[in-house]
Amino acid sequence: MTEVLRRGRASLAFGFFAQGVAFALLVTRIPAIQDRYGVSDALLPAFLAAVPILAGIGSVATERLVKRVPPSRLLRWSQPVVLLALLGVGAGDRMAVLGVTLALFGLAVGALDASMNMLGVSLQRAYGRSIMLSFHAVYSLGGIVGASLAWVGAHWHLALWVSYLPLVLVLVPAVLVGSRWYVDGQGPDAAAEAGSAGDGGSGGVVFKALLPLCLVMTFAYIGDSTVSNWSAKYLQDVLGSSEQLATVPYNLYMVTTLLGRAIGDLGVRRFGAVAVVRVGALVAAAGFAVVAVAPGAWAGMGGFTLVGLGLCVLVPQTFAAAGRLFPGASDAAVARLNVFNYVGFLIGSPLVGALGDAWSYRGAMAVPMVLVLVTFVYARSFAPQPDRYGGGHERPRTADVGRGSNRV
Numbered sequence: 001m002t003e004v005l006r007r008g009r010a011s012l013a014f015g016f017f018a019q020g021v022a023f024a025l026l027v028t029r030i031p032a033i034q035d036r037y038g039v040s041d042a043l044l045p046a047f048l049a050a051v052p053i054l055a056g057i058g059s060v061a062t063e064r065l066v067k068r069v070p071p072s073r074l075l076r077w078s079q080p081v082v083l084l085a086l087l088g089v090g091a092g093d094r095m096a097v098l099g100v101t102l103a104l105f106g107l108a109v110g111a112l113d114a115s116m117n118m119l120g121v122s123l124q125r126a127y128g129r130s131i132m133l134s135f136h137a138v139y140s141l142g143g144i145v146g147a148s149l150a151w152v153g154a155h156w157h158l159a160l161w162v163s164y165l166p167l168v169l170v171l172v173p174a175v176l177v178g179s180r181w182y183v184d185g186q187g188p189d190a191a192a193e194a195g196s197a198g199d200g201g202s203g204g205v206v207f208k209a210l211l212p213l214c215l216v217m218t219f220a221y222i223g224d225s226t227v228s229n230w231s232a233k234y235l236q237d238v239l240g241s242s243e244q245l246a247t248v249p250y251n252l253y254m255v256t257t258l259l260g261r262a263i264g265d266l267g268v269r270r271f272g273a274v275a276v277v278r279v280g281a282l283v284a285a286a287g288f289a290v291v292a293v294a295p296g297a298w299a300g301m302g303g304f305t306l307v308g309l310g311l312c313v314l315v316p317q318t319f320a321a322a323g324r325l326f327p328g329a330s331d332a333a334v335a336r337l338n339v340f341n342y343v344g345f346l347i348g349s350p351l352v353g354a355l356g357d358a359w360s361y362r363g364a365m366a367v368p369m370v371l372v373l374v375t376f377v378y379a380r381s382f383a384p385q386p387d388r389y390g391g392g393h394e395r396p397r398t399a400d401v402g403r404g405s406n407r408v
Helices: 002-027 030-037 044-065 071-091 095-127 132-155 160-181 188-199 203-238 245-271 273-293 297-311 314-325 330-358 366-382
Strands: none
Touching: 002 030, 002 071, 002 095, 002 132, 002 160, 030 044, 030 095, 030 160, 044 071, 044 095, 044 330, 071 095, 071 160, 095 132, 095 314, 095 330, 132 160, 132 245, 132 314, 203 245, 203 273, 203 297, 203 314, 203 330, 203 366, 245 273, 245 297, 245 314, 273 297, 273 314, 273 366, 297 314, 314 330, 314 366, 330 366
């Protein structure tokens, strides 16, 4: 069983990496996509908003599908769809093609994110110790690689499809081969029973218990979208940096996110999830405070770096906490929680932009600061749940893991 778990962990980690690459290749080339299709500035927000909305629909659909189909199978087939849709975005030349490929990308991303985190939560339960942050660390690494490749494509003025095609040709067969070793923590029958219980009389109770984690997920992604969408503009327009220097904060944010997640599991094992989440919330809030009062560009970059170091632990630990809170229905809990990833993404950027235009961008940075601080209050929701053995930590469920070596 140890070898099964090891292979399952390695193959899932590669899936996280591939998704980080694909998503970064899309979001970092938005100006090039806009130019290729002739999308106006007024129409662009509608296209960008459609992706997370459809991803939320895909996540909700995944909750239903895992009652009959293992999450490993959904992940196996949704990941190639995401990669091929990315290639379609780069290869098309009509607005209708862009709409269809982005819709396909969004729906597939929702299913992919939900099923990927379902497998991560069940693997962590099987391991009996915190490993969830390591998966998200690999995702951050993929994001750095994808952003770097996008820079190369832009620097050499390569057509989008030329930039995307080699990666798709490599990643699609690689993820399909790696998917042979995915490990499901519970079979479709168990998921169906848990889902039925959640949809019945206890459904309201389940959502009420999950609500604090949903809020934490939303607040974390409001903070994340603030950095990804506004850090460059803030540094250039508010702090007076050069255009070249304004590109640095997001790279620093991604690097500190990777470093924080790489060591975060050790912190959880030693100090517990509650302590790690509280420290992360305080560090992220301090980072936004530094950004809001920064006298110059270098101080602002230091603030965004702190934000990355603090926010990086929140999302992985939120998924892990949902799995602990509902060990018999972790797939359903993860799918519902994943929707609030997209809620935060949809709210964050417009909220900061509207406040910046109506008031000031310095004042707007106080909003994610306050929301992240609220996470400190909800940190107790991350405490280990008593299990059937009577302890505060979960133990490996080898009977469940035995179902999970899927050759789909």
